Amino acid sequence: MWLLAAFALAGGLAQLVDGTLGMGFGVTSATVLLALGVAPATASAATHVAKMPTTLVSGLSHWRAGNVDRKVLIRVAIPGAIGGFLGAVVLTSISLAAAKSSMAALLLFFGFVILVRFGFGLRIIPVPKSGSTLRWLGPIGLLGGFVDATGGGGWGPVVTPSLMTVTRHEPRKVVGTTNAAEFIVALSVSSGFITGAVHQDIPWLPVIGLIVGGVIAAPIAARLAGRLPHAPMGTLVGGMVILVNAVTIIDALGDLPGWLDAVLMVAWLALVGRLAWGAWGREKREADPVVDETRVAVD
Template sequence: MWLVAAFALAGGLAQLVDGTLGMGFGVTSATVLLALGVAPATASAATHAAKLPTTLISGLSHWREGNVDRAVLLRVAIPGAIGGFLGAVILTSISLEAAKSSMAGLLVFFGVVILVRFGFGLRIIPVPKGGHTARWLSPIGLLGGFVDATGGGGWGPVVTPSLMTVTRHEPRKVVGTTNAAEFVVAVSVSTGFITGAAHQDIPWLPVLGLVLGGVCVAPIAARLAGRLPHAPMGAMVGGLVILVNAVTIVGAFGDLPLWLDLALMLGWIGFVSRIAWAAWGREKAERAAVEEGELTLPVG
């Protein structure tokens, strides 16, 4: 019971972040499961099993709030489903150690993407230029679905900033469309893992907790999209993802002395906290300038 409650809290927080920032649920959930020693393919399968109800509720909630562009939804969801299925099949066919290292490395990368994106207001994933160009939507969906399956998460970090560049939508509509399309991708990825038999060892109690927390928070997150302070939330999530997966990677090369582990962790937490605090100040200043009519709030 306590295990379910703990994962419900984690799922609720992850969905709050995902539903307001457009990224975070898959990356956060996969990170927690990997840290518990769950096999990479199983961790991704479990994460996507939890995504089925949470993304459905989240997508419907965003739809009700008017946060979804149906044309863009179809153009990214269908290629995303194809990429997700292929990624799931590939992940179940490689060795356990190779999969664990590659997934942890990919999650660290997406942690850096999230930290830099929200902590410093920059992008490190190249995205196409040129306004609302339909030809870019399918490649974005295909890539997002593939890395989402192989990394246990990654749909949001790839698709959300890309759509903010190639469409002229305000952030809440990009977040809503990304969340709604993610349900289609989750269905496809789960089908791929069933094909590869990665579903057999799924830890269902943690998945149940993630589902309960995510489903309860999804409607709230959809209503709060565009209203909560994005920058400090994103910076802290990115920093946490980097920390946990870096521990996994370093552990593969041998154990560090306990004092050094603690010193590095505390130093990193302090560093990320300073970034989040500075990002919060920058966001408040930008919002104040927008309210005074001195600045147009950027959508990227």
């Protein structure tokens, strides 16, 4: 019972972040399952099984809140479903050892994407601003779906910043459209894993916990989209994803002394905390530039 409650809490927090930032649920859930020793393909399959009800509720909640662009949704979701199915087939056909290291490396990369995006206000995955917006939506969806399936998460880190680049929508509408499209992608990815019988090894207790927490948090997140401080939340999520997957990669390469592990972990958490604090300050200054200019003039 306590284990189920713990995963429900993790799923709720992950969906709260995902529903307000447009990224986080898949990467966070896959990272937690990998840390528990779940095989990469199974971790990705379990994550997408959990995503189906959570993204359905999240998408409907964002739709009701007016946060979804239907034209962009269709043009991103269909290629995303194709890319997701192909990614699931690829992940089920490679060795478990290679998959675990590759998946951890991919999640580590997306952890950096999230950290840099919110901690420093930069985009590692830029999309050219020239040319027709519609021309870029298909490739964005295809790439997002593929990396989402192979990494257990990645739809949000790819699609959200990309849509912010190629569209003129405000952040809440980009987040809502990304969340709504993710339901279609999750369905496609799950069908791809089912063809490989990966679903037989899914750890159902953690998955049920993630679903319960995610479904409860989804409507709340949709209403909070655009209201919570995005920068510090995104920074903390990125920092934790990097930490957990870096440990996985380091263990694969060779164990470090216990004291060095502890020192590096504490130093990293302190650095991420400092970045989150600075990101919060930057976000407040950008939200109220007049106050900031007045303060500078006084100084």
